[in-house]
Every structure is written in C-alpha cells, then in structure tokens.
Amino acid sequence: MTPAHRPSARREAGHAPELRAAARHLSRRGVLTATGAAAALAFSVNLPGTAHAAEADARRITEDPFTLGVASGDPLPGSVLLWTRLAPRPYEPGSGMPRARVRVQWELAHDARFTRVVRRGQATAHPELDHSVHVEVPGLGADRVYHYRFRAGSWISPVGRTRTAPLPGARPGELRLAAASCQAYHDGYFTAYGHLAAEDLHAVFHLGDYLYEYAVNATGGARAYTDRRLPAHFNRETVTLEDYRLRYGLYKSDPDLRAAHAAHPFVVTWDDHETENNYAGGTPENDVPPEEFLLRRAAAYRAYWENQPLRAPQRPTGPDMRLYRRLRFGRLAQFDILDTRQYRSDQAYGDGWQTPGPESEDPSRTMTGPEQERWLLDGWRDSRAVWNVVPQQVTFAQRRNVPTPDFKLSMDAWDGYPASRGRVLAGAAAAGIENLVVLTGDVHVGYAFDLKADFDDPASRTVGTELVATSIASGKDGADRPANWDNLTRANPHLRFYNGRRGYLRVTLTGEHARADFRTVPAVTTPGAPVTTAASFVTEAGDPGLKPV
Structure with a gap:
C-alpha cells in the first residue's frame, strides 16, 4: 500500500560494495539477462554445500539462541514444516552466531510435556542461510495436533503447537x-x-x-520506547541481505508475534x-x-524464505x-x-x-x-x-x-x-x-x-x-x-x-x-x-x- 509520504528515492546509500559492483556488471548485460545473472552473481555462490563452513559445537553457545521463537507452516495430511532460527543477539549483524554450521535437534510429540514423542531428528543450521532451520516431518497422522521443540547444545526452544491437514477425501465438520x-x-x-x-x-x-x-528509529517509532534504544542500523531502509535479515530479527523479537507462531x-x-x-x-x-532492483529483490526473497515456515519448493533462486x-x-x-x-x-x-x-x-x-x-x-x-x-x-x-x-x-x-x-x-x-x-x-x-x-x-x-x-x-x-x-x-x-x-x-x-x-x-x-x-x-x-x- 502506498503511504501518504514515500521515502526518498535513495537506493545507493547502504549498498554493500559487492552489490554495487554486481549491479554495474548487470547493467552492461541488459535487463533481459538480469534475472539469471543476478542469481549467479549474487547468491548461487553462497549456499550451503559450496561455502564448506566448519562445524561449531552447539555446546559452546553461551546465550539463548531461540530469541525468535519457533513456527510451523503449510500443513499437509501427513506432514508439517517446522522452523526456527538461531539468533542469540538478533539485533546485531550475524545475530551473535559463528560463521559455522550448527547441529540442532528437534522433537515432535502428542503432548506439550513430550512424554509421548512421535518423531525426533537432527537438522543443520547453516551460516549461509543465517542459521535458519526448516524441518519437513513426514509420516504423521492426518488432522492431528502435535507439539514440537528444538534443542541446540544445552538450550531448549519454546514449545510450539501445530496441526496436520485432514485426508484428501475427509469431510471435516469445521x-x-x-x-x-x-x-x-x-x-x-x-x-x-x-x-x-x-x-x-x-x-x-x-x-x-x-x-x-522503512526505517525504524531508536525508540521504535510509535512504540516510543523509554527503556531501551534500537541500534542505528535499523534507522535506514532495507536494501541489502543483511538489512533484511536484521529487520526480520527485529520483527520476530515481538512477543505477540512469537506467541501466534507458536500457537498455530x-x-x-x-x-x-x-x-x-x-x-x-x-x-x-x-x-x-x-x-x-533484481539484486535487491533477490536479497529480500532469500531473507523471506530464511525467516518463514516454508517448504523446500519455495526456496528461492x-x-x-x-x-x-x-x-x-x-x-x-x-x-x-x-x-x-x-x-x-x-x-x-x-x-x-x-x-x-x-x-x-x-x-x-x-x-x-x-x-x-x-x-x-x-x-x-x-x-x-x-x-x-x-x-x-x-x-x-x-x-x-x-x-x-x-x-x-x-x-x-x-x-x-x-x-x-x-x-x-x-x-x-x-x-x-x-x-x-x-x-x-x-x-x-x-x-x-x-x-x-x-x-x-x-x-x-x-x-x-x-x-x-x-x-x-x-x-x-x-x-x-x-x-x-x-x-x-x-x-x-x-x-x-x-x-x-x-x-x-x-x-x-x-x-x-x-x-x-x-x-x-x-x-x-x-x-x-x-x-x-x-x-x-x-x-x-x-x-x-x-x-x-
């Protein structure tokens, strides 16, 4: 929706040097080839499996990494998608995590106390994907409520509640x-x-x-914080991948949003x-x-997938x-x-x-x-x-x-x-x-x-x-x-x-x-x-x- 007062047309300020260089390179190729070139230049070279990041011991994480909560999404009759992102310090670039992959355990149970565990497994939080975790859990009962949680080292996430969809031929009453x-x-x-x-x-x-x-000032805009101040890097428009990642960290730190994601x-x-x-x-x-702009769109789409409970077919290129x-x-x-x-x-x-x-x-x-x-x-x-x-x-x-x-x-x-x-x-x-x-x-x-x-x-x-x-x-x-x-x-x-x-x-x-x-x-x-x-x-x-x- 168009606001009453749009921000200025500024776009160059805040761009990473490599983004500007890639944009100049693309401008010589022309817009018809920009999509493929943007994908190749900007992001395809920075995905798990190509960067070969070292593995960090999760037991060395000294701060709660589950500050952004948990989420589930896209329910199917026999499957749910579980999400979290490791972010001990979500308002900082890198979120306080090392540039290394981290093993994360997950559990799915019939009850919130996890006395009847249905599935458990292990996933990898990759630094290339900002330590986000997307777990697709198959083999579940249709139209059933489940509870889930994650563990990284000694840290345990909040418990989330999710639900699978009914069978294709089922006629649910409501x-x-x-x-x-x-x-x-x-x-x-x-x-x-x-x-x-x-x-x-x-x-x-x-x-x-x-x-x-849009920029968010030190006092959180209309929230008018008096007990804390937000870092200055939020007080600019999002353009780079780091900008978008930080903005999701800010939004997902809201306790009411975290509660809604954990509930449904x-x-x-x-x-x-x-x-x-x-x-x-x-x-x-x-x-x-x-x-x-396509480079900016690539950054935005990637951060969106990293921070949402979406399945593998939705992962951007x-x-x-x-x-x-x-x-x-x-x-x-x-x-x-x-x-x-x-x-x-x-x-x-x-x-x-x-x-x-x-x-x-x-x-x-x-x-x-x-x-x-x-x-x-x-x-x-x-x-x-x-x-x-x-x-x-x-x-x-x-x-x-x-x-x-x-x-x-x-x-x-x-x-x-x-x-x-x-x-x-x-x-x-x-x-x-x-x-x-x-x-x-x-x-x-x-x-x-x-x-x-x-x-x-x-x-x-x-x-x-x-x-x-x-x-x-x-x-x-x-x-x-x-x-x-x-x-x-x-x-x-x-x-x-x-x-x-x-x-x-x-x-x-x-x-x-x-x-x-x-x-x-x-x-x-x-x-x-x-x-x-x-x-x-x-x-x-x-x-x-x-x-x-």
Missing part, C-alpha cells in the same frame, strides 16, 4: 482459520497477535507485508513491503536500474521464488495461495488512484502472470471442495473512491488490472465454482464485499465473497469510520462492511456456510488493548452473498 496482514513495527504494538494466539484455530493465513522496508501453523504469502513498496515484477518503485501453491483441507476447502507481486504488469498511469482508461483496461495486462493464472484455473477445474478460498494480497473487488462519474480506482489493486480479474472470474464460472472466497490484506482496513458478475451493475449476479483483513499495526490506531467511509460505502453498493481499526479476521468454514468475524482492537500505539468483534457475516454454501449475523 475448519477455523484466521487471516492477518500488514504489521509495521514502527506504527505500533502487535497486540492483535496476542489475542489471535489464544483463538482455537486450524491455521493462520498471512496475506503480506510481514515487515516493512502459518500459511504465508508476501505483498510489496517485504521487498519494496508497490514494486511490480522486476520494476522498482523509484528510478533505479531494473537490474539493480536469486530473484525468483515460486510462492504460489495449493493446500487442501479434505473435501471442505481448497486454498489457492497467490503471488500478485512477482509476475504482475507495471501499474498503469504511474500507480496510485487514477481515472481508469485504455492503459489500465488493456486486455494484455496481468496481475498474476500467465503461468500462475493457468495454474489457478486448472486447479479450480479439478477441485471437489465445498469452499474454494484464494488467499492473496490486494483488493479484488471494484472499489470506486467517490459516488460520482469522476471516480478513480487504485492502480495497484485488481481495479488496475480489470482484464486479469475478468479472466479469473470467468475461469471460476467455467469451472462451476459456487463458493468462492477471496482473502485479502494490504489496505489497513476491514472490508466485506459481495463479488459481482458485473461490478458496474449492482443488480448483477453475486458470484462470491471477498473478506479483507485489516492490519495488525500499520496505520497506527485507525478509526471505526475512516474519513472516506461515506464516499466509499455510497460508491460501492457491493461493499457490505468497512472498518478502519487494527486486528485480524477469523473465518469458520462448514459444509453449510462460511462465517467471518472481524476482530479489532481500539489501539496499537499503547500495549495491552482488548479485542472485540466489530461485525460478523455469513455466506451460505450455494448461495453467495454476505448476510450480517
């Missing part, structure tokens, strides 16, 4: 999930995550902007700020050479990372997780809110890229799920800014790619998808939309539902009715709910209906706020359209 997005550290506390951790959920879907590239498996996808505001494919926000993927929860729900940043056409008319026209309406424009679009539509044709859910990043429904003929649309959202949206809706109709639910983040507010066959005709058929999760912290405290509430609700009759507080979205799926609860907190600039339900809606299976509860 699936409870949450959706979250947009957690600017400098805008406030992650209080909503503390409440989310206490929910009874099968999974959490994070819809992007897990971190922000996460399914993550990114938006723009994990790399740079409003970038589009290989096109940066500001005026820097595209080949230099240079500036490329296959993040879109599909998860199934029996016959109840299919989740098609999209990436609407890496493959999109550049925003029309210079981005921002603009009057639509021939440029934005060009049928060749794409939000997903042709390969991901085909993958999505093919997956729908094969789906046997009651609910087809699409976790993705930016607002899908039409969203006019004023109820007059001179309206504008956001060129960064699907409104800037109407032909791409049309192909997706046509593909859903052709596949016979009756219960389409789009989960969205990005905009720092909660929305509930009816998706229409023709957004310009309020009487047209409702073909699905879009539920937009507000931000965890971005935008600071917000308001129940933002300043544009009247204009937006009048301009978009398919908009059924609009709230500007912080929080998260809770969704319950059954064979008969989907229920959405918009959970909000009154403040994030001070810690400890309570959570309430601002509104609840249901949409019935076979009868799309939101009804208030």
